[in-house]
Amino acid sequence: MAKRAAWLPVFVVGSVEKSEMNAVRLTNLPSQMGLGLRLPHIRQILAEKPAVAWFETHPENFFGGGANIAALEAVRVEWPLSLHGVGMGLGSAVAPDAGHLEQVASLVERLQPAAVSEHLCWNRVGAHYFNDLLPMPYTDEALALLVERVDAVQSRLRRTILIENVSSYIEFTADIWAEADFLAELARRSGCGILLDVNNFYVNQCNLGRDARQAMDALPVAVVGEIHIAGFETRDDGMLLDTHGTPVCEAVWQLLDYAWQRFGPVPTLLERDTHLPPLADLLAEVAIGEERMARHVATG
Amino acid sequence: MSQLAELQRAFEAAVADPEADWQSLFGRTCRGVVAYANNSLFNRAGALDDAYPVIRQMVGDEFFEALAREYARTTPSTSPDLNRYGGMLGDFLAGFAPVAHLPYLPDMARLEWAGHLAYYAEDRLVYDWSRLASIPPEQMARLRFRFLPDCALLYSPYPVASIWLAHHGGEWPSLDQGAEWVWVQRQQGKVTVEAITPDRAAWLRGLMAGMPLELAIPAALDINPEFPLSAALAALMTAQAIEEIDLL
Numbered sequence: 161m162a163k164r165a166a167w168l169p170v171f172v173v174g175s176v177e178k179s180e181m182n183a184v185r186l187t188n189l190p191s192q193m194g195l196g197l198r199l200p201h202i203r204q205i206l207a208e209k210p211a212v213a214w215f216e217t218h219p220e221n222f223f224g225g226g227a228n229i230a231a232l233e234a235v236r237v238e239w240p241l242s243l244h245g246v247g248m249g250l251g252s253a254v255a256p257d258a259g260h261l262e263q264v265a266s267l268v269e270r271l272q273p274a275a276v277s278e279h280l281c282w283n284r285v286g287a288h289y290f291n292d293l294l295p296m297p298y299t300d301e302a303l304a305l306l307v308e309r310v311d312a313v314q315s316r317l318r319r320t321i322l323i324e325n326v327s328s329y330i331e332f333t334a335d336i337w338a339e340a341d342f343l344a345e346l347a348r349r350s351g352c353g354i355l356l357d358v359n360n361f362y363v364n365q366c367n368l369g370r371d372a373r374q375a376m377d378a379l380p381v382a383v384v385g386e387i388h389i390a391g392f393e394t395r396d397d398g399m400l401l402d403t404h405g406t407p408v409c410e411a412v413w414q415l416l417d418y419a420w421q422r423f424g425p426v427p428t429l430l431e432r433d434t435h436l437p438p439l440a441d442l443l444a445e446v447a448i449g450e451e452r453m454a455r456h457v458a459t460g
Numbered sequence: 461m462s463q464l465a466e467l468q469r470a471f472e473a474a475v476a477d478p479e480a481d482w483q484s485l486f487g488r489t490c491r492g493v494v495a496y497a498n499n500s501l502f503n504r505a506g507a508l509d510d511a512y513p514v515i516r517q518m519v520g521d522e523f524f525e526a527l528a529r530e531y532a533r534t535t536p537s538t539s540p541d542l543n544r545y546g547g548m549l550g551d552f553l554a555g556f557a558p559v560a561h562l563p564y565l566p567d568m569a570r571l572e573w574a575g576h577l578a579y580y581a582e583d584r585l586v587y588d589w590s591r592l593a594s595i596p597p598e599q600m601a602r603l604r605f606r607f608l609p610d611c612a613l614l615y616s617p618y619p620v621a622s623i624w625l626a627h628h629g630g631e632w633p634s635l636d637q638g639a640e641w642v643w644v645q646r647q648q649g650k651v652t653v654e655a656i657t658p659d660r661a662a663w664l665r666g667l668m669a670g671m672p673l674e675l676a677i678p679a680a681l682d683i684n685p686e687f688p689l690s691a692a693l694a695a696l697m698t699a700q701a702i703e704e705i706d707l708l
Contacts, residue, residue: 220540220541220542220543221543223541223543223580224580224581224582224583225580225581225582225583225584225610226579226580226581226583226610226646226649227579227649227650228580229583230649247540247541248540249540251464252468253462253464253465253468254465257539257540260540260541263541282468283540284540285468285469285471285472287536287538288472288536288537288538289536289537289538289539289540290475290496290499290500290503290537291500291503291504291507291537291540291542291545292496292499292500292503294471294496297463297464297467299463299464299467301462301463301464302464305464328492329489329492329493329495329496330486330489330490330492330493330496331486331487331489332467332485332486333484333485333486333487334463334467367489367492368489395495397491399491399492399495401495
């Protein structure tokens, strides 16, 4: 087993409302709704400065120099920012691309984001990449490898990262862990936080018959530092495809209520990647989330 | 091989042949493999959208999408970053029979890829040309120029720079007007494309290969005995293409 990371989490707050839940904060994001920042919207966002509490984006779209990173730096001046990686493939059996981690590290240094996250996935066999978030086999060997890899990333970035559960269309017969137990154990052994994607648990519930509420119950309250919601599309045979291409459905909003009840009002992000609508539509959906979150905080 | 490596290799084989029987690997969930086969193909095909807008305009949306899928089917990704995928499209088009009637297409793809790389090239500080004043004139011949990573020089037997410019609001060239040397550079965050004269191109090619100034000049003089060196140097300065000048 990899040794426990030698650094300390960066964000320690003086007073936390639910101190029994989050003695140490895993991110520096506000406990409000945020919006996934996509390149086609970035100039409009800078011009109009919409009332969104925070943004999150994929570091891969800002590697190198030029106009994109210049625009993102301008966004960073106005809003808390989260960097949500999609390319590390931490669970690949072959060693990860060191250059990729260095590029993420230089962005983290340049932007000082309020949160950094990646996925519980793999992406590569030999020299070939899938450019996808592939589900892990939930085995002891995979867990030990991921603990090592997460530790290496956290040591390089010198901060706690969050790891997100992914949507899946298959499961391996070799699995010996339940998905959520595997993730919770990874967090316990590596010291990382968890980015709880409610939509992904829902997709896995529909596709694989895993119970989304049970999965959330298996995650320790203190390690969930952020939540994601998004929309999926349905294939002809009924399989749900996690395309981030539609508005959030009612079943996922209800699971989000359940998540907020269990984990408190942690920073929650609306993601949209395909069939990108006008910014105003996304802002309206974020507002729905804010309203639901406020109701929850008022009654909770 | 570790069990994890074996499982991931088996997954790769399943994605390559999703219709085969993968029950031993995935049990009752094996019908999900098709989704990964589709993702793998469409993620890579979609990555070409960003880099090749002119190719898309030239062949039309429907053809471009079929072309991108065919490229994705035959060209694996070797980077975790999809912005790095698609760099071989020029070579692919050169061997793609359905576009054989558009012989300038491969070079247009190479031009667009050079622009794509320029767009994402690292930010560097530009050389401060006032520093050149401290170098004695008799040593100028031994200057070596280091170019910024956001510029590139290309050659095509077709007027690809003029065609590219026509797709960005310029005049349409005659296709038989012949070869062009193309200077591609990012300026103020935008990719610029320019056809340059063969003498200047020959000189730049030498400089970009790391030749000192004196060794880069003869190739230009071979093409044009009146090669205007000081104008070419002034253009290089105005273009802000140089990161550093070393004295050999």
